[in-house]
Amino acid sequence: MYVDGFLIPIASHRLDEYKTIAAEAALIWKEYGALEYVETVGDDMTIDGVDSFLNKAGCSSEETVVFSWISYRDKAHRDEVNEKVMADPRVHQMMDKDDPVFDCRRMAYGGFRLLVKA
Template identity: 30%
Template sequence: MSYIDGFVIAVPTANKQKFIDHAKQGDSVFIDLGATRVVECWGDEVNDGEITDFRKSVKAKEDETVVFSWVEWPNKKTRDAAMQTMTDWMEHPERADPRMDPEKNPMPFDGKRLIYGGFAPIVEVGDKA
């Protein structure tokens, strides 16, 4: 069964193209490590909630846009192997894929406010196009 990594990020709206460029370069690493699909979604209708919402979850400022992203893996085993590879790169940066080098591909957002997690699908409806 597939496995999903999900992300919510606050990106300065002025950095939209920088984010797209960063994502294209970094997301290709996920594909090379076995992901079947990566989707990056720029906030379009992200409403304020009464108690909580996407904007509050990442402490988005007025000049920031919320990005919702996910990485689809064929299974958790493939995802865990990819994450282990990336962990190894952090411990041994000389072996790291240059696309993941923060000097060459800096994050155009505050990574400390990124929310992420791994999810096991329990219901799927519709075509997986």
């Protein structure tokens, strides 16, 4: 298994817009073969003595954080799926270049190999 993970700071008042886009994106990724597409939003974000995702994402008091992942069979499968997704015009049409729902430059991303699954 291979997983692409994302940590995205987003203005709280734009969360419904993000949810709409994420639901559309999920359908596209799944259409091209992603095994799982998950988007979660911060809820219980503070534990004494532990840094929070809000801090790591650089969120302001008007922002929250989205933690999401997409899973694939392996890295080669991820590359194959993402190539098709990025070539799909629907992905580009859902992004408003003049007023994006979130700032991609502030998003954290990583590709991960499976270590433990229970």
